[in-house]
Amino acid sequence: MRRFAFSIFTLLFFFATLQQVQAQTLDLPQAARIAVIGNNLADRMQHQGWLESYIQAIYPKHKVSFRHLGFTGDEINVRPRSNNFGSADQWLTKVQADVVFCFFGYNEALKGPDYLPALKQNLATMIDGMLEQRYNGESAPMVVIFSPIAHEDHKSPHLPNGEANNQNLAAATTTMSEVCNAKDVHFVDIFTPSISLYKTADKPLTLNGVHLLDHGADAVAKVIIERLFGVNASQMAKRSHIERIREAVLERNYYWFSRYRVVDGYNVYGGRSTLNWFGQSNADVMKREMEIFDGMTSNRDELIWASANGNDFTVKDDNLPDELVVKTNKPGSLTGGVHPYLKGADAISKMTIAKGMKVNLFASEAEFPELINPVQMCVDPNGVLYASVWPSYPHWNPRQPRTDRILAFPDHDADGKADECVVFADKLNSITGIEFWGGGMLVAAPPEIWFLKDTDGDMMADEKIRMLQGVSSADTHHSANAFVIGPDGGLYWSRGIFNVANMETPTQTYRSTASGVYRFDPRTFEMDFIFPIGPNPHGDVFDQWGFQFANDGTGGTGSYVNIGKGTGNKPWFKKRVRPVAATGILSSSHFPKANNGNFLICNVIGFQGVLQHEVKYDGADITAEEIEPILYSSDPTFRPSDIEVGGDGALYVSDWSNALIGHMQHNMRDPNRDAQHGRIYRVTYEGRPLVKHPQMIGAPVADILPSFLLPDNGIRYRARLELSGRDAKTTLAAVVKWADTLNPADSVQALKSSPIVEIAPEVGFSSPTVRYESNATSALKAMNAGLGPPMSEPNGAGT
Known part of the structure; x- marks a missing residue:
């Protein structure tokens, strides 16, 4: 049993002032169409499905239908949306x-x-306004107002205990009940019973104190049906029957969510929907696709009703309109206007490769059909390369299987070629960013950030949790990308124009329309805007000293993110190419000194390759000068989408592999948008040994710590990521013990401070004795003391 901390003052305040409206039993009419609106509580509800499942079980013959219109961050009179999304009443x-x-x-x-x-005023106005409407074309709607839930105390050093929140939530609940009483509309208090639920639960019901987990949503749903319908869940049908209904509910909501929260809304119904080719606009094509989504959603209402009655039902989807035929505006040279594609290995002959380097094909669609349109790569703490793929680009066509995935490519025999392709996660939509953290992986699938975890060691995600909602998917081309864990332990990403973020945290409602670099703390669940750059930033990297460099994809310009939030915005290299898909810093003891520490840029139009810049440190002034490119290609379908130093120290380059590129240059459904190719190339330096990557996953902390003394940034980075999923107290104890064995005279300043500076944030540690300071601040102090990074060898790797 868990103890829920709640101040006596708050309880007295709440119960003394709350004049609860006893929720009259709601009697749903036959074929009632129920719309759910509101904040994150409503938004998450559609993915949990419990409330509707219970209601369908209560009314199995009524053919009740639900449509979820909830939106994280919504208030009664503040509901930001992307361009031309449509009003609440619409x-x-x-x-x-x-x-x-x-x-x-x-x-x-x-x-x-x-x-x-x-x-009080806004709620009264909303109720009056809704009761004046005839949404169904005939009569005013029945309106039911629900209070917020209470804030649960997780007893976590990273989360507030909820006491202050609960005082305000109690007062809000009282105010809302008074308005509903005066307006004679249904009111359901779920604040009060949620306090009791938290007290008796054997594990937390919320993710972060304020957002319900699945079992928490189940518990609250039971409270609602008892208060709203007078039905005790324990006296209802067998659990297996409820779960069968829920399975059908979740399938229907899967399609409805993809329709209501369709990604690329700016191109579906917003400003770029009017772009047209041959008299046919994006809006024309997408309107038909939305009609298909609507039909598939309605077809699954039938599945829910059959399940509620214990009957089998097969959804056929044979009543849907046809897709519109789209003509390409960029025909290829082959029959039917198709573009030719070289085989992955053959395409290497079209590359100009830097002196001393060689390229081999690591993986392609020929060996692994799942490898289509790779977007971002990352490396796990054992050195295995992962890649997110996006064959549904620009967004999922409901008539096609959803095959956006995250793939792992183990190279068991270390021959430089992937031996297998393991599907770490699938059935996600428009994956734009991935990075390991906390024993799992953080994933951007707009409008959500997920946490995915492999719990049994088979490299496939078994645990899937929505960590953050409201990221915005108005334009996936510019949505959350370039995932990287900063030296402070936060998740950084870049995001561009047209997107409208609406998020809820345990302490704030976070909204932003700005282009730039964002930071999410996966421990506190707090959001922050870090640095303005745009219009569409792609590429965000930290060097070994913690200095941050952000890049704009559209313009190709890069900025040194100066110390101090959002200050400086200093360009640090001369821009020559655009548009940029990704950036990176080459740190690998496999490559020689001349390449180590160099800043790399992936460019996808015109110059199609990977540029290389030598980074020069002059005190606090950092610049980068272009030198010989790593590689570039004359193959028009070569589109380098990301770069990553792998576990073996080689440089991996993902190839989007597409004749067409860009959102606005072609119709959203141009038939020549390729969804059949994807490659990953591997760049090595001839005559130099590869790196042997430590096996960190599950290893004792003491065995991981020596990795912080290695010269390769990626290995040290992945050691931090592995420790981010470990117990804080035992990890810090091991760190302190290990740090005492180091000889400061033999360590570069950055490495001497690594046990504290690099590890402490990853385990969320903060105390007077082990206190984190940003790497950038520490580096400046070191530079001023004459201990800064050597000018000729800024990262220590290579000889």
């Missing part, structure tokens, strides 16, 4: 709502007691 009319479930109050409560009068 969407309620579209779904012909007979009943509206409204989940508000959390974001309003965060504003404190001074906002209560506005909350």
Whole structure:
């Protein structure tokens, strides 16, 4: 049993002031169409499915249908959306709502007691406005208002205990109940019973104190059906029957979410939807596709109703409209206007490769059909290369299987070629960023950030948790990309124009339309905007000293992110090419000194290759000068999308491999947008030994710590990532013990400080004795003391 900390003051305040409206039993009409609106509580609900499953079990003959319109970050009168998304009333009319479930109050409560009068007025105005509408074309909707849930205390040093939040949530609940009483509409208090649920739960019901996990949503759903329908869940049908209904509910919501929160909204219905070729616009084509989504959603209502009655049902989808035929505006030379593609190995002959280096094909679609349109790569703490693939680009066509995946490519025999392709995760939508952290992987599949974890060692994700919602998917071309864990332990990503972020954290409602670099703390669940760069940043790297360099993909310009949030914005190299898909720093003892520490750029149009820049440190002034490219190709389909130093020290280059590139240059469904090719190339330096990567996953902490003394940035980085999933106290104890064995006289300043500077943030440690300072700040102090990075060999790798 868990103890829920809640101040006596708050309880007295709440129970003394709350004049709860006893929720009258709601009687749903036959074929009721229920729309769910509100904040993250409503947004997550569609992915959990419990509330609808119970209601369908209560009304198996009614043919009730649900459409979820919840949006993380929504308030009663503040609901930001991307261009031309549609108003709340327009969407309620579209779904012909007979009943509206409204989940508000959390974001309003965060504003404190001074906002209560506005909350009261806004709720009254919303209710009046909804009751004046005829969303179903005939009658006013039945309106049900739900309070927010309470804030759960996780007893975590990274999360607030919820006491302050709960005082405000209690006051908001009282205010909302008073308004509903005056307006004579249904009100359901779930704040009060959630306190009791937290007290008796044997494990946390929330992810971070404020967002329900699946079992928490189940518990709250049971409270709702008892308070709203007078039904005790324990007296309902067998659990297996509820779970069968839920399976059908989740399948229907899978399609509806892909329709309502369709990625690339700016191209579907926004500013670029009007772009047209041969008299046919993106909007024309996408409107038909949305009609297909609508049909597939409705077809699965039938599946839910059959499941509620214990019947089998096969969804056929044979009643859908045909897709529109799209003509390409860039025909190829082959029959039917198709473009020719070289085989992966043959394409190497079209490359000009830097002196001393050689390229081999590591993996391609020929050996591994899953490898289509790779976007970002990362390396696990054992040195295995992973890649996200995006065959559904620009977004998923509902008539096609969803095959956006994250793939692992082990090279068991170390011959420089992948031996197998393991599907780490699939059925995600538009994966734009990946990175390991916390014993698993953080993944951007807009509009969400996921945490995926392999729990049994088979390299396939068994655990999947929505960590953050509201990232924005208005333009996936510019959505969260370039994932990297900073020296402070935070997840950094870049994001561009047209996107509208709406997020909720345990302490704030976070909204932003800015282009630039963002930071998410996966321990505190807090968001921050770090650095403005745009319009569409792609590429964000930290050097071995913690200095950060961000790049704009559209313009190709790069900036040195100076110490101090968002200050400086100093270009640090002369731009020659654009557009840039990714950037990196080459740090590998496999490569010679002349290449180590160099800044690399992947460019995809015109110059199609990987540029190389020599980085020069002059005190706090850092510049990069272009030298011989790593490689470039005359093959028009070669599109280097990312670079990564692998576990063996070789440089890996992913190839999007497409004749067409870009959102706005071609119709969204141009038939020559290729979804059949994808390659990963491997660059090595002739005559030099490869790197032997330590095996870190699951290894004792003491065996991992020596990796921090190795010259390769990637190995030290992955040691940090591995330790980020370990127990904080035991890890820090091992770190302190190990640090005492080091000889400061034999260590470069950055390595001497690595046990504290690099490891402490990864285990979330903060105390007077082991205190983290940013690598950049430490580096400046070191430079001023004459201990800075050597000018000729800034990362120590190579000879």
